[in-house]
Amino acid sequence: QQQVKQSPQSLIVQKGGISIINCAYENTAFDYFPWYQQFPGKGPALLIAIRPDVSEKKEGRFTISFNKSAKQFSLHIMDSQPGDSATYFCAASNSFNKFYFGSGTKLNVKP
Amino acid sequence: GAGVSQSPSNKVTEKGKDVELRCDPISGHTALYWYRQSLGQGLEFLIYFQGNSAPDKSGLPSDRFSAERTGGSVSTLTIQRTQQEDSAVYLCASARDKREVHEQYFGPGTRLTVT
Numbered sequence: 001q002q003q004v005k006q007s008p009q010s011l012i013v014q015k016g017g018i019s020i021i022n023c024a025y026e027n028t029a030f031d032y033f034p035w036y037q038q039f040p041g042k043g044p045a046l047l048i049a050i051r052p053d054v055s056e057k058k059e060g061r062f063t064i065s066f067n068k069s070a071k072q073f074s075l076h077i078m079d080s081q082p083g084d085s086a087t088y089f090c091a092a093s094n095s096f097n098k099f100y101f102g103s104g105t106k107l108n109v110k111p
Numbered sequence: 112g113a114g115v116s117q118s119p120s121n122k123v124t125e126k127g128k129d130v131e132l133r134c135d136p137i138s139g140h141t142a143l144y145w146y147r148q149s150l151g152q153g154l155e156f157l158i159y160f161q162g163n164s165a166p167d168k169s170g171l172p173s174d175r176f177s178a179e180r181t182g183g184s185v186s187t188l189t190i191q192r193t194q195q196e197d198s199a200v201y202l203c204a205s206a207r208d209k210r211e212v213h214e215q216y217f218g219p220g221t222r223l224t225v226t
Binding site for chain 1: 115144152153154167169204214218219
């Protein structure tokens with residue numbers, strides 16, 4: 001059973017546009033929700049993360065929106081740039097034990 | 112400073128052979144994870160080491176998979192009698208300690224192809 005469901009599988013956005021990637025989870029014990037960015041041939045790198053006691057966290061052009069009641073969280077990339085083209089993974093964990101990853105979203109930002 | 116390194120970067124092996132994948136974590140990091148990333152899939156947890164504690168092996172898919180961590184540093188993931196479904200990228204990550212395990216630093220991975 002997939003613990004974290006991620007959509008869409010792929011996304012094409014024009015430069016300057018907003019990229020939105022969504023994730024949903026079932027386990028209410030999850031208490032940490034990170035997003036990772038992965039470029040081809042590289043390992044994932046932590047981008048931004050949120051805990052369930054806040055509804056939004058912003059770091060530069062990247063924002064996580066968290067809806068605890070709906071068990072959903074999303075990544076918003078404002079003013080998307082071609083350099084943002086990568087695969088993005090959401091994840092969830094319970095007290096920093098095992099991490100459960102979404103299936104990934106391949107983002108392509110067109111110049 | 113040096114990040115997490117993995118070797119080899121690519122490995123092609125014949126079905127039925129054994130393979131060993133190596134991970135060198137960041138110096139001083141006590142937590143070490145192995146993940147498997149199949150094509151078009153997310154990361155699948157395999158095994159977790161934390162200091163001198165017994166490893167969490169709950170993600171290993173079969174008894175053909177094993178891992179060890181010597182001296183609390185370098186880790187080796189061994190796959191015995193490889194099968195074609197073992198083909199994937201194997202990623203290693205390390206973190207300073209369990210409380211900071213969310214700040215995982217990933218290596219570049221080993222791409223394993225079983226023919």
